[in-house]
Amino acid sequence: MDRTTAWEDRATKASVGDLVGEVMRDVSLLIRQEVQLAKAELRDSASEAKRGAGLLGGAAYAGSMALMFISIAAWWALGDEIGHGWSALVVAVVWAIVALGTYLPGRKAIGNIKGTPETLETLKKIPETLKKDED
DSSP: OOHHHHHHHHHHHSOHHHHHHHHHHHHHHHHHHHHHHHHHHHHHHHHHHHHHHHHHHHHHHHHHHHHHHHHHHHHHHHHHHHOHHHHHHHHHHHHHHHHHHHHHHHHHHHHTOOOSHHHHHHHHHHHHHHHHHHO
8 A cells, every 4th residue: 555545544534633633743743853953053053153252252362462562572673773653564564464364264163153054944845845735
């Protein structure tokens, strides 16, 4: 007996209330599974966000401390050779390059956050699945 025939036999023997109850149980199970999938995906995304935020925070703190002490020393040392105004500009450009070097990997880590793509994809399929059963 194929699947369609079995369903038709059951449909003719079962009451409407039984069929509605079965559909509700199936929908309830589907929703519970989708919630579990969403939780797992959000856990993974939160872990990646934590990593990216940590990298950016660490880069900002280390950069500010290094910027303060090394910049003063470099500015002072270069000031005797090219003048204090030019030496300040040279030091600022160097630290702008360093800032870019720490910002790009942090931005990439934040950009790798996926959210809940599988959950969204399967939720889009629910209405289509219910429509197929109506035909």
